[in-house]
Amino acid sequence: MTVDILAVGAHPDDVELSAAGTLLRQVDRGYTFGLLDLTRGELGSRGSAALRTQEAQAAAQLLGATFRMQLDLPDGFFDNSRENLLAVVRVVRQCRPRIVLCNAPSDRHPDHGRAARLVADACFYAGLLKVETTDDLGSPQQPWRPQLVFHYVQDRYLTPHFIVDITPYFERKMQAILAFRSQFYNPDTPEEGPQTPISSKDFLDFIEAKARVFGRSAQVRYAEGFLCSRIPAVSDLFALA
16 A cells, blocks of 8 residues: 555545646656545535545546545535544555645635645644554554645646646546546536536636646646645756756
């Protein structure tokens, strides 16, 4: 269950929409990643929690994830409680990632900002010796703190601290997004459920436009943007090129 990167989303499709291209790029470089959904997205106007879980597992397979876990926190109503913090701490200590990706610190959906704070705090507490947790078998877990926590940019535009070129991976990113057939526009399937801000073709066009905007700053076709929770150190200036 150990992975190099843990990508966390408040809802089952958050990671696919905002960081799938980056994860595909890292896999091609030999790194592993796991996915963690804090909720099952049960408040979504379209589909159901069970259907979204099926779609999430299909998307995880398309991306090459080592695993996908769901904590089943209450969609729309989870908070930064001790219980929820420890639930995330257990996952962090179990899979021991070096990097954690999580929601934007401020966004259209209130859950995104709450998830960003919850995950960032949990990554800190996971490194404290006196925060005690046990694994599924009841054995004590050892402290583990990820080296880096990055927040992916979501619906609202936030000026990124860095971008990742996803040009070779953009089409596969879109395939992973469209695995959530109940949520997003697909001309090959009948419309099911009410129209929402993410169910029209315009939203898919927005995803592409956002990737182009991020890519333009580095003169690449498509990119994803990220914010740093702390200033990272580099050992080679040319690594920033």
